[in-house]
Amino acid sequence: MKPKTKKYLFRSITLIIVTVVGYVLFYRWDIAKNRGYKFGYYGVFNRIAHSLESIPDVSSVTTTSMNVDISLEEFGLDVILKDERTIKLFFQERDPIRSLSGQKLRTALEGLLKTQEINSNSEQKDSPPTNNK
Structure with a gap:
């Protein structure tokens, strides 16, 4: 050679x-460690959490669950609204909302919050009243 x-x-x-x-x-x-970047291992999670925090009716967002694996597969968030109601959101690996960003993501999340809000209100109406004595 x-x-x-x-x-x-x-x-x-x-x-x-x-x-x-x-x-x-x-x-x-x-x-x-999650450093808050919109790219990398926690990128999708951070994009969704930051978009939720930018919605005017949202008071805070907390992480409830994460499936940490080769990639961040599923994660759950508790969204606390300004009127102190809590909405639980869970995003799976193939959830189409995870591929969105920017205004499209925010619009989709606002719609998801409204849907979850309606569902939680109807569940409260359907549940039997509790008798606290």
Whole structure:
């Protein structure tokens, strides 16, 4: 083998090794902690949580569950409205709302909150009254 070919082969192998090690280190750093970015391991979660927080009727958003795996598969949120009602939302891996961003995401979340609000109101009406003595 020519010295020039050895040099290119060595550089190529070194580049591949550095790239693989760099990717693994970045992945471990990214999954270790939610830093609030709209990309990476927690990106979808952060986009949805930030969009919910930007809705005027929402007082706060808290995380209730996360299925941490190779990718963030499912997660649940409690949305507390300004009138102190709580709406529970759960997003699964293939939920179409997870692929949205920006205004489309906010509009979809507002619709989801209204739907959940209607469902929770009808459940309260259907439930038998409690007798507290």
